[in-house]
Amino acid sequence: MFTIAVFPNVTKANIRAILERVLAFFADKKDVCVLLPSKEAALLGREEFGARNISQRSIDMALSIGGDGTLLNVCRRVYDQCVPVCGINFGTVGFLIDIELDEIETKLQKILDKEYRIEERLMLSGYVVHRGRKSYKGSAVNDIVVTKGGMARMLRFGLSINDTCIANYKADGLIVSTATGSTAYSLSAGGPIVNPLVKALVLTPICPHTFDIRSMVISEDDTIRMRIEAGHPDIFITFDGQKSHQIADEDEVIVQKAKNPARIVKFGDKDYYRTMKEKLWGHP
Numbered sequence: 001m002f003t004i005a006v007f008p009n010v011t012k013a014n015i016r017a018i019l020e021r022v023l024a025f026f027a028d029k030k031d032v033c034v035l036l037p038s039k040e041a042a043l044l045g046r047e048e049f050g051a052r053n054i055s056q057r058s059i060d061m062a063l064s065i066g067g068d069g070t071l072l073n074v075c076r077r078v079y080d081q082c083v084p085v086c087g088i089n090f091g092t093v094g095f096l097i098d099i100e101l102d103e104i105e106t107k108l109q110k111i112l113d114k115e116y117r118i119e120e121r122l123m124l125s126g127y128v129v130h131r132g133r134k135s136y137k138g139s140a141v142n143d144i145v146v147t148k149g150g151m152a153r154m155l156r157f158g159l160s161i162n163d164t165c166i167a168n169y170k171a172d173g174l175i176v177s178t179a180t181g182s183t184a185y186s187l188s189a190g191g192p193i194v195n196p197l198v199k200a201l202v203l204t205p206i207c208p209h210t211f212d213i214r215s216m217v218i219s220e221d222d223t224i225r226m227r228i229e230a231g232h233p234d235i236f237i238t239f240d241g242q243k244s245h246q247i248a249d250e251d252e253v254i255v256q257k258a259k260n261p262a263r264i265v266k267f268g269d270k271d272y273y274r275t276m277k278e279k280l281w282g283h284p
Contacts, residue, residue, distance in 0.1 A: 001033050004062070005036070005037075006035070006036050006049075007040070007070065008040055010043045012091075015044070015066075016044050018090055035050075036051065055081065062078045063087070064088065067093065069091070069240075069242065071087040071097055072140075072142060075141045075264075076239070082263065084118050085263060086111065087264075098266055098267050117268070118263050121141060122257060123258035123262050124257065125256055126139070127253070127255075128245070128247050128251050129251060129252040129254065130248060138245075139258045140240045141181065141262045142178060142184045143178065144175075144176045144237065145176070145241070146174050146226055146236070147173030147235075148173060148234055148236075149236065152230070152235075153230070155170065155172070160226075167212070170209040171206055171207055171209060176224055177204060179199075179200055189206050192217065194217065199219070222256075224255045226254075228249065235249065
């Protein structure tokens with residue numbers, strides 16, 4: 001039995017119609033079991049597919065229906081299960097997603113026929129050391145960002161890589177990005193585009209108050225430490241722009257390679273550079 005967990009973004013208009021297409025495709029597949037998170041199942045009137053604690057269930061694949069943000073969220077939800085994640089693009093960009101709306105049935109059949117590959121993408125883990133106590137805060141596929149609130153003053157970063165102090169400087173924030181996330185927030189802040197097959201991290205400051213600090217590309221095995229000084233409590237650590245925790249003045253943030261990678265389903269008709277050209281610059 002092949003068990004697929006479907007994660008629809010219930011905030012999207014007309015998401016029910018796309019979900020119904022997926023359910024209809026699998027309806028006559030006797031060797032396939034389809035599950036939905038119980039909350040989403042109830043909201044979409046499909047309680048018969050609902051499963052509690054789906055992130056702890058034994059599943060073979062996760063299918064997101066939404067945009068890149070939905071896929072990133074699903075990658076974090078199934079992080080401990082290490083299962084492949086496939087996406088149906090029902091968003092505005094869909095840079096990470098390989099199934100467009102007119103391809104749903106064709107690509108779902110390819111999944112059943114095992115005509116796909118799995119790309120393992122580096123994930124990051126973020127920790128906060130508060131008063132000498134280290135606590136895990138979460139993982140991310142794209143980036144972990146330390147930043148100030150909207151009205152707060154700049155932060156001072158004491159930045160170290162492994163055991164070497166690199167710099168002390170003021171900025172609005174600092175982005176630690178994977179190669180996958182190099183086309184997201186880091187790119188908007190002036191960072192480089194890095195092919196996800198390159199085993200690297202990108203450090204990109206947000207509005208640094210100096211000409212000496214620029215975006216850096218470092219090894220994926222490096223450990224980044226940030227000692228934060230602010231003089232105010234409006235400081236946050238954010239994961240993929242979706243999950244956020246407030247941290248305190250003089251806390252230390254540690255970012256390093258996560259134990260598990262994200263496993264993203266890709267098909268043979270997609271190419272990274274073609275996708276980059278189409279999605280980022282709008283050229284066919």
